[in-house]
């Protein structure tokens with residue numbers, strides 16, 4: 001919302017050659033030229049000016065120190081948002097300068113009371129929390145942890161919640177049952193608790209630069225050419241069982257861009273955005 005303020009302008013005859021131009025749309029144009037400099041000159045004019053409000057958007061990134069989460073934090077900071085992150089290890093091993101502009105909280109989503117402080121004043125949340133392990137561990141991290149976060153955010157009156165989930169991978173879904181059952185349980189909860197402000201992103205493989213300690217792994221070396229190649233195999237994506245293996249990889253910066261937009265744009269439609277949707281929204285915002 002923008003604030004409209006009235007401003008008074010007073011000018012005196014001693015002013016040198018003066019031009020005051022108002023916006024052409026209201027057609028007002030005041031000027032004096034040099035021949036009129038000595039004449040008494042006075043303008044009292046009420047002029048409306050649009051002043052943007054101070055930034056009130058506060059974004060909490062769950063897992064902001066992870067691979068996707070750190071891209072999300074950077075994207076949000078670039079857009080001038082106030083950014084906080086919560087994860088079990090806090091800031092962890094991130095050494096990049098942008099990390100100094102994030103408020104780092106330590107907390108475990110499996111103990112939801114540790115989320116309370118971090119949610120204070122937050123208007124939107126992006127969850128990048130997920131992981132692999134045994135089936136029961138995967139259900140907890142991808143499912144229970146995010147269910148807890150969704151419920152806590154809803155209770156605190158957060159307006160928008162974006163969950164970075166994952167695309168189906170056909171037969172792989174069976175092998176990673178806990179991972180996918182957890183993801184889908186969190187998605188269902190999100191659409192229930194945030195029917196108007198809940199967005200689910202379902203990327204396939206995400207590539208980009210992944211920091212492992214002080215080492216940066218350039219996963220884009222494989223991911224970027226694969227993404228281009230897979231643009232031409234889209235019809236194969238419809239094949240039963242193996243089709244989803246042709247899901248194109250997507251850049252972490254594209255996922256971050258769409259996630260931040262979905263978390264802050266009140267007209268971004270709620271629901272599921274698949275990998276093609278992520279590519280499309282990302283292209284549109286360029």
Ligand SMILES: NC(=O)c1ccc[n+]([C@@H]2O[C@H](COP(=O)([O-])OP(=O)(O)OC[C@H]3O[C@@H](n4cnc5c(N)ncnc54)[C@H](OP(=O)(O)O)[C@@H]3O)[C@@H](O)[C@H]2O)c1
Nearest residue numbers: 063065066067068087088089108109128129130166205206
């Ligand atoms: N990378 C991909 O190719 C890919 C593809 C499709 C979908 N995804 C999904 O995208 C999301 C992000 O993936 P990623 O590759 O960025 O994973 P990641 O690098 O392993 O990041 C996971 C983040 O979750 C935090 N975390 C884990 N358990 C937590 C808990 N109990 N409480 C609080 N924080 C917790 C971790 O920080 P701490 O360890 O400090 O807690 C870390 O910041 C995941 O949901 C993943 O399933 C990833």
